Amino acid sequence: MVECVSANDLDFERCYRAVATRDARFDGQFVTAVRTTGIYCRPSCPAITPKRANVTFLPTAAAAQQHGFRACRRCLPDAAPGSPLWNTRADLASRAMRLIGDGVIERGGVPALADALGYSQRQLTRVLTNELGAGPLALARAHRAHTARLLIQTTRLPMSDIAFAAGFASIRQFNDTVREVFAVSPTTLRDESRRRDGDTLPATNGLLTLRLPYREPLDKSWLEWFLSAHTVPGLELWENGVYTRSLRTPHGHTTIRLSIQPGHVRATLSLQDMRDLAPTVARVRHFLDLDADPIGIDEAMAAGMAGNAVHVGDPGDATALPAGIRVPGCLDGPELLLRTMIGQQISVAAANTHTARLVQSLGESIAGPIPHLFPTAETVAERGSEVLTGPGRRIDAIVGAAKALATGDLVLHSGRTAGDLRRDLLALDGVGPWTADYVSMRLLADPDVLLHSDLVVRRGAGLLDIDLADTARWSPWRSYLSMHLWKHALAHPSEANRRTLQ
Structure with missing residues (x-):
């Protein structure tokens, strides 16, 4: 579990240790700002580890940008999985980040965000600045920059269309923001990407294919079972490991095709309106729980299982619970x-x-x-x-x-x-x-909900000799415990039925 990241008080030693070891588990949970270069990076950036005296750690890319730092074009810190803090915390800042990711400010401005959260604009700005190092407009600006970078590097869309799709009010604002965040023009950013990754595919009728990263491990079999078992004919399709469906988005509707690959989810999006790109990506990440911290969760599961003769993620043990289980979210x-x-x-x-x-x-x-x-x-x-x-x-x-x-x-x-x-x-x-x-x-995406009255969960608990009245040792990860118990009962139906009858 990532312990070094607190939104308003980052532990320097733990964060620096993560940077020195290039620990990818911390990507997206904080950024490293290097004063001598004016650049901020993700913790796993392959560049030479900066000296202690030259770095500061900030909770968000927006905070780094507020302090005048530019995004590293080598490690692309905005392309990391998102922070699991927005799920494990339930305070105003974390709830605001979820809504900003869904594009609330782009659609209705700061008043819409404040209204949805039930706070005044002044109070909201004060809390976000204190907790995240940036106010709501700066956080939304960083989100727009991320969307713009994604479209610049993965499509051949004209820059004017990208500016509109990313939520910028003008071409000038788009150009200025890209230059400030990445220290190059949008055209240079695209040219660098083509030299590094090859040419991009054209966006045809709003069709985009993206790689959505996640922290490994990920229990692919569980997510695929969940998607396939709950597929509704006429609304969803599960075929050859690909999940397809359409959903309403703020400016129309979008068809998504998702397949789980090593280290990322391949997502093909057919967008009626390119402005819906960022909200759709945010919803897909939430739907598949891609921003979870699986190693921290698995460690907590293993510690909770101590004394139950059950291991988590031990590939040599056929009775072990799988590593990297996710809690499916929702799209609507x-x-x-x-x-x-x-x-x-x-x-x-x-x-x-x-x-x-x-x-x-x-x-x-x-x-x-x-x-x-x-x-x-x-x-x-x-x-x-x-x-x-x-x-x-x-x-x-x-x-x-x-x-x-x-x-x-x-x-x-x-x-x-x-x-x-x-x-x-x-x-x-x-x-x-x-x-x-x-x-x-x-x-x-509440990580601490125990479905203690669910029949299948109760069967799973019986198989593992877990007392559902005494689950405090798994807090704040009891939603993941529920998924483990659910899966375990489904994997051992005859044994679960036998114990239920007893």
């Missing part, structure tokens, strides 16, 4: 809630069938490999009772939740606090503790 909050409610007290396969019927009847038809988008909350509120089948009470509960979403009485976004979200979910008819916990875990 309202869809997650409605699908979860549809699936209550029925099998995953049955839930997929019921959801497919709803999508086919009420989902918006689109062109491409995926014929429908998930229906809007407004549509489900108006016509859901005509399509949904099953107990009347469950149908009423689903339609009621859709009405709350449609009217704004219930707001689902990743910037909410876990306590407030859980309270609002439990206030809905037909939503119990399991549903509230499951939705909170996936929507907020």
Whole structure:
């Protein structure tokens, strides 16, 4: 687990040790600013380790840019996996970072961000500057620079189109920002990339292919099982290790194709509007939990399992729990809630069938490999009772939740606090503790939710002799414990059934 990174008090010795050993686990969790060169790098940068007297450690790229440092064009610090702090922490700064990543400032400015978080603009700016070294506008500017760099180096799009897609107000602002952050013009940045990596592929009708890095290890089998088992016909497709679906984005919709590769996820995005690139990438990273710190989590899992004769990540032990398990997030909050409610007290396969019927009847038809988008909350509120089948009470509960979403009485976004979200979910008819916990875990990427009432989780706990009433030693990683127990029970169904009967 990364202990050296605190948003407002970085431990110099631990951070310098990470830089001296070029420890890639720390990439994205802080940046190293070198005063003698005016450059900031990721911890694993292959350049010669700078002298102690010449470095300072900052929590974000935006903070480095605020202090006048330029991004290293060799290690590309903005291309590292994101910080897991935004998930493990639940304070204002971390919640703001999630929403900035989703493009809230680009769409509505700082007032929209402040309103979503329930703070005044002045208070929000003060907290972010104190915690992250930069205010909301500077953080959004760094995010735009990252998006611009991504498009410059991976596409042949005209620079004017890139400026628009990255959220800049003008070509001049785009050019000035790229020069300030990378110390070269956009054209030079593209030429350097071509010499280093070869020519780029043209963006055709908004089609882009990107490499989304993650920290290894990653339990590929678990994520692939989760994606394939929950695939809804007409909305999603799982074929030959590739997950495909379409989703609504702020300026239209996007079709995504994802496949897990060593060290990265290959993501092909078909965008209606290039402005949706950054929010789509942020949602995919959240969906697959790509910013997790798997080594730290596995160490905590192993320590918690001590005394249970179970190892984590031991390749020589067939009974060991896998290393690098992830907690799947979500691509759309309202869809997650409605699908979860549809699936209550029925099998995953049955839930997929019921959801497919709803999508086919009420989902918006689109062109491409995926014929429908998930229906809007407004549509489900108006016509859901005509399509949904099953107990009347469950149908009423689903339609009621859709009405709350449609009217704004219930707001689902990743910037909410876990306590407030859980309270609002439990206030809905037909939503119990399991549903509230499951939705909170996936929507907020909350790492510390134990699904103690889940039948499969309880079976997994029985197999491993774990007392679910005594799980404090796994905090703050109990969501990952839930996934381990879930997977273990599914991998040993006959044994789980036998123990359940006893």
